[in-house]
Amino acid sequence: MSDTMSTKRLSSLAAILRHAVLLLTGALILLPFVWMISLSIKPPGEIFRASFSFWPSQFYGVENYTKALTEAPLPRYMINGLIVCSLILVLQILVCAPCAYALAKLRFPGRDLLFVMVLVGLLLPHQVLALPLFVFGYQLGILNTYTALIFPYVVSPFGIFLFRQFFKTIHDDVVHAARLDGLSELAIVWRILVPMALPAVIAFSIFSVVGHWNDLFWPLIAVRDQSLMPPPLGIMVFKNEEAGNDFGPLMAASTLIVLPLVIAFLTAQKWFVEGMTGGAVKQ
Amino acid sequence: MASVLIDSIQKNYGVTSVLRGVSLSIADGEFLTLLGPSGCGKSTLLRILAGLEVQDAGSVTIGERVVDGLRPKRRDVAMVFQSYALYPHMTVASNIALPLRMRKLSAVRRLPLLGRLLPGTTQVAGEIDEEVTRTAKSLGIGHLLVRKPGQLSGGQRQRVAVGRAMVRNPAIFLMDEPLSNLDAKLRVQMRAEIKELHQGLGVTFVYVTHDQAEAMTLSDRVAVMIDGELLQVAPPQDIYADPDDRRVAEFIGSPKINMLDGVVRERGLIDVAGATLTIETDARPGAALTLGIRPEAFHLADHGGQGSLTGSVRMIEHMGSDLFVHLDLAGIDHPLIVRLLAERAPYITPGQTLHVGVRPDRVLLFARDGRRLRRDAESDWTSVTPFREVAR
Structure with a gap:
């Protein structure tokens, strides 16, 4: 009896400690975001005030957000981001899934060498390739177009690696059965393996969309035209040209840009977590 | 319905020789079991029959056709796997229907929405549904058609796998240790059902197992395979009482x-x-x-x-x-x-x-x-x- 009592007390103590640590880490991660939102609803005078408060004494949100939406072509940036990210994602999956299938399930000479090359690609930071890609893009004459923003990312070593590892876990018999059932190799990829690898596809999609929505480095090199700029680059230009030290509208614009990702993740969260664990255990 | 002729099949993986000149003739409608310890090459031989592996030498004839180089789907064979190999994201009905859809509907007709608009698609799809329902009922899984494989027991999954194989009336049934994942009681029951299935369909069965009880009870003839060689092909009672080789005598019989x-x-x-x-x-x-x-x-x-x-x-x-x-x-x-x-x-x-x-x-x-x-x-x-x- 006393044993269970002490275990209970101990476990509740541990739970308090656990939650304290989690809350603290969560707060640390959230703080910049909260600060961003707080700044986005403050008037200019209040932003640089010495005293600290999250809530403004004078609500200036409407003005800041109006300014963000009107003075910079923010909707245009967001549409650009949507076009670029979705095209990149679709093309990446179109390229990566068949590649991963070949590396995971087909036997051909040179396969292991190809896989090593994928791993090397995985190790290279994208910045290293920026200059060659820029020159290449220039020679193709595609700089300052959507194509320039998309083409370096169409082949994703990470995607190939992730899908290949997932396909490896699928029993060869499933592929054999599909061949006997009359499916072509591509049909096996799209109708059998990709649906079975849905958790991996979702995880990859999140990485890809977040990564390219937030990407600043390559767009900075590849496009100059404001009408082609994805959100972060637009914000940077907006900061330089329009806002100056006007942080209120800048933070409002930043908030608006992060918002779609947050909403998308929160709505997909339940499904995403289910997807990640659903196929993990053999039923 | 077809006979099978396997002629001096050889298969190597690197330096390891898995099949060393295996020859075997299987009569139309026969139930032949490939029996041997694990790693003896029996599954490889079955995969070569199905066209899932390519032999290094020798040839396979199914019916009147030499099928070397033919893709699996062109060989008119169906296979049941040890792991069942069902498609987990599809319902039981879709699993069983897939081989029929691939054969009876053209690529355009299989398109999700457009296909339905083409004249005739609905009729063929209806026939497929009927066929699937009939097959499922004959296997006692008619009530499970809307479920997914993850919601089924081992025995039910095995039935779905058999249903998917039999729905398109193949000339030859290939079975790769189909009962190994089942518990002992269910195994005996399914064994009897496979025997009945063979008698009912009357097509050629090639069955791979390492379990001598399955081989002895099911087969018309047993082919004992050890270390990539066929040691003896004979009816079960002869394999037991009149073995050709010491290894056959030692492999068969318990104790x-x-x-x-x-x-x-x-x-x-x-x-x-x-x-x-x-x-x-x-x-x-x-x-x-x-x-x-x-x-x-x-x-x-x-x-x-x-x-x-x-x-x-x-x-x-x-x-x-x-x-x-x-x-x-x-x-x-x-x-x-x-x-x-x-x-x-x-x-x-x-x-x-x-x-x-x-x-x-x-x-x-x-x-x-x-x-x-x-x-x-x-x-x-x-x-x-x-x-x-x-x-x-």
């Missing part, structure tokens, strides 16, 4: 056949384990042989002497109706296993000295290289090496 080394003393007499047995032999005196004696070929003898073996009881295993007695014989390191009727049990105790006789016609003679020595095959007898040469 294992007793193997005793002996030397021919003179015509009709063989010295073995300190005793002399009267066995009709034509071998030259001095020839070294191995005697294979099934546990049930022994009977209790009242006293020792010529024609019986004497040993002390090491252990007794009660099996219900039968009794396995382990006997230590002088000069032999492994015990002799003798199968007796259980009613003898009270009279046998460990440590006791026991005399067992053996029926001469139940003794199988093997040359030291493993070949079976038959009395009617004169050439075998004369080629037996004398004991002295072997010893050297």
Whole structure:
């Protein structure tokens, strides 16, 4: 009896400690975001005030957000981001899934060498390739177009690696059965393996969309035209040209840009977590 | 419906030779089992039949067609896998329907929305649905059509896999250890159902297993395969009672056949384990042989002497109706296993000295290289090496 009592007390103590640590880490991660939102609803005078408060004494949100939406072509940036990210994602999956299938399930000479090359690609930071890609893009004459923003990312070593590892876990018999059932190799990829690898596809999609929505480095090199700029680059230009030290509208614009990702993740969260664990255990 | 002709198939993985010139002819409508220990190449042979692996040499003929180089779907074979290999994201109905959809509907008609608009699609789709429902009902899974494989038990999944294979009326059924993942009770039940399925469909079945009970109960003929070679192809009773090779005799039968080394003393007499047995032999005196004696070929003898073996009881295993007695014989390191009727049990105790006789016609003679020595095959007898040469 006393044993269970002490275990209970101990476990509740541990739970308090656990939650304290989690809350603290969560707060640390959230703080910049909260600060961003707080700044986005403050008037200019209040932003640089010495005293600290999250809530403004004078609500200036409407003005800041109006300014963000009107003075910079923010909707245009967001549409650009949507076009670029979705095209990149679709093309990446179109390229990566068949590649991963070949590396995971087909036997051909040179396969292991190809896989090593994928791993090397995985190790290279994208910045290293920026200059060659820029020159290449220039020679193709595609700089300052959507194509320039998309083409370096169409082949994703990470995607190939992730899908290949997932396909490896699928029993060869499933592929054999599909061949006997009359499916072509591509049909096996799209109708059998990709649906079975849905958790991996979702995880990859999140990485890809977040990564390219937030990407600043390559767009900075590849496009100059404001009408082609994805959100972060637009914000940077907006900061330089329009806002100056006007942080209120800048933070409002930043908030608006992060918002779609947050909403998308929160709505997909339940499904995403289910997807990640659903196929993990053999039923 | 088709016969199968397998001609000198060879398959290597790197330097390992998995199949070394396997030839086999399977009659139309026959139930043939490939039986062998794991790693003997039986599954590889089945995959070569299905077209999932390509042989390094040799050819496969199904019906009248040489199918080498034909893709699996063109071979008119269906396969049931050990792992069931169902598509987990599809319902049972879609799983069973897929092979039919791939065959009866063109690529355009299979498109999700557009296909439905084309004239005739709905009718074919309706036929497929009917076919699926009929197949599922015949297998007793008609009520499971809307479920996904993850929601089914092992036996139900196996039925779905069989349904997917039979729905398109293949010429040949290939089964790769389909019962290995089931529990013992279900295995016996499914075994009977597969037998019924074969009798009902009347098509050729090629069944791979390492379980001799499955092979013996299901097959018209059993092909015993060890180390990439077919050692014997014969009806189950012949495989058991009349094996061609020592390895076949040792693989089939539980408990294992007793193997005793002996030397021919003179015509009709063989010295073995300190005793002399009267066995009709034509071998030259001095020839070294191995005697294979099934546990049930022994009977209790009242006293020792010529024609019986004497040993002390090491252990007794009660099996219900039968009794396995382990006997230590002088000069032999492994015990002799003798199968007796259980009613003898009270009279046998460990440590006791026991005399067992053996029926001469139940003794199988093997040359030291493993070949079976038959009395009617004169050439075998004369080629037996004398004991002295072997010893050297």
